[in-house]
Amino acid sequence: MQERDHLSVEGLQAGYGAGLVLKGIDLAVPKGQFVALLGSSGCGKTTLLRSIAGFETPRAGRILRDGAEITALPPDRRGMSMVFQSYALWPHKTVAQHIGYGLALRGLPRAEIAARVAEVLAMLGLAGLEGRKPAALSGGQRQRVALGRALAVRPDILLLDEPLSNLDARIRLQLRGEIRALQQALGITAIHVTHDREEAMVMADRIVILDQGVIRQDGSPEEIYNRPNSGFVAAFMGAENLLALEAVAGDGGVRLPASEWNRALPLPGLRPGPVEARFRAEAAVLQPVDAPEAAPGVLSLFGRVTGCSYPGGCWRLSLRIGQAQVEALAPMPHVPGSAVRLDVPPAQLFLFAAPADGRGDTHGPRTVPEPQPQRSFR
Numbered sequence: 001m002q003e004r005d006h007l008s009v010e011g012l013q014a015g016y017g018a019g020l021v022l023k024g025i026d027l028a029v030p031k032g033q034f035v036a037l038l039g040s041s042g043c044g045k046t047t048l049l050r051s052i053a054g055f056e057t058p059r060a061g062r063i064l065r066d067g068a069e070i071t072a073l074p075p076d077r078r079g080m081s082m083v084f085q086s087y088a089l090w091p092h093k094t095v096a097q098h099i100g101y102g103l104a105l106r107g108l109p110r111a112e113i114a115a116r117v118a119e120v121l122a123m124l125g126l127a128g129l130e131g132r133k134p135a136a137l138s139g140g141q142r143q144r145v146a147l148g149r150a151l152a153v154r155p156d157i158l159l160l161d162e163p164l165s166n167l168d169a170r171i172r173l174q175l176r177g178e179i180r181a182l183q184q185a186l187g188i189t190a191i192h193v194t195h196d197r198e199e200a201m202v203m204a205d206r207i208v209i210l211d212q213g214v215i216r217q218d219g220s221p222e223e224i225y226n227r228p229n230s231g232f233v234a235a236f237m238g239a240e241n242l243l244a245l246e247a248v249a250g251d252g253g254v255r256l257p258a259s260e261w262n263r264a265l266p267l268p269g270l271r272p273g274p275v276e277a278r279f280r281a282e283a284a285v286l287q288p289v290d291a292p293e294a295a296p297g298v299l300s301l302f303g304r305v306t307g308c309s310y311p312g313g314c315w316r317l318s319l320r321i322g323q324a325q326v327e328a329l330a331p332m333p334h335v336p337g338s339a340v341r342l343d344v345p346p347a348q349l350f351l352f353a354a355p356a357d358g359r360g361d362t363h364g365p366r367t368v369p370e371p372q373p374q375r376s377f378r
């Protein structure tokens with residue numbers, strides 16, 4: 001715990017019945033930081049958020065706010081507001097009543113409530129809708145009301161539980177930007193639960209990847225995207241193409257020997273043995289098979305097109321490379337059966353010693369530095 005940590009979670013364990021969902025979470029968040037909790041369904045994101053909010057009682061560990069323990073405090077005494085995926089609006093209350101709700105509970109004078117409601121209505125572009133009830137609002141407007149209710153009490157910690165996932169794509173993009181701008185303008189510390197990778201990337205200062213109740217990686221969006229610390233994180237961040245390689249020791253060090261589907265590649269820093277190679281479809285450059293040899297460090301793969309579709313922009317190719325099926329993008333369509341070369345640049349080729357448990361980080365990746373200690377990320 002450092003002086004500047006606004007919110008800290010230490011050794012947090014939580015679960016339901018006999019099952020343990022969070023298996024020891026440590027997280028220290030400085031004031032004003034926007035943290036995205038990212039992970040697949042069921043990994044424990046909401047359980048962590050609800051534990052921070054005070055809606056779940058942890059089995060072990062502590063939650064601190066500005067250094068003071070709040071683990072046992074009820075939700076309304078934590079100085080936090082939460083926004084839910086389902087909006088959680090009352091059908092019989094108007095927009096103004098929703099936004100003023102927390103202020104009325106706190107016993108603020110009517111005039112002050114009216115002034116604050118007007119301020120929040122203006123801030124969220126809801127002016128003119130104050131007399132409407134939720135049934136007469138669009139999804140985006142409803143979520144703005146829920147956000148307004150959370151912000152009206154001027155929390156300094158805002159907890160967002162997938163607030164955008166019920167909205168259509170256009171409104172989602174718009175609200176994303178609005179929430180981020182408001183959070184920055186108000187200097188609020190925000191914890192945002194999502195399973196949408198792009199949403200986490202564009203909104204957050206920091207991304208925490210959760211998997212089965214443990215933190216797999218914690219870093220800036222650029223770090224997580226460009227330097228995943230495991231095959232799991234690489235795959236979660238879109239590097240879904242997977243090749244099973246075998247690193248061998250030779251005179252010039254550890255390398256990937258040439259085969260009918262790849263050129264040889266030095267693998268400095270990796271031990272001999274099975275290697276998991278991952279890359280994004282958009283990272284690979286499609287070449288004719290007889291193109292000049294690629295620059296050193298580039299992994300050149302040879303395969304055949306098995307499928308071709310047009311999702312818009314580029315053509316998306318499915319390719320058979322040895323035993324693996326991978327995806328790549330191309331500016332032109334390719335006939336199934338065509339022979340092609342795929343070049344993967346070193347910065348975008350994520351290599352990990354292949355693990356026994358399929359998670360890709362047992363004896364350290366070649367291209368990835370050790371994960372940063374949490375406290376260095378500020």
Ligand SMILES: Nc1ncnc2c1ncn2[C@@H]1O[C@H](COP(=O)(O)OP(=O)(O)OP(=O)(O)O)[C@@H](O)[C@H]1O
Nearest residue numbers: 016017021039040041042043044045046047048195
């Ligand atoms: N009230 C509950 N009682 C029993 N089990 C629960 C309860 N709430 C959640 N769980 C279980 O705990 C695990 C973690 O759930 P949690 O909602 O925290 O995951 P999540 O990462 O937020 O998932 P999603 O993205 O699907 O919302 C899941 O296996 C879920 O089924």
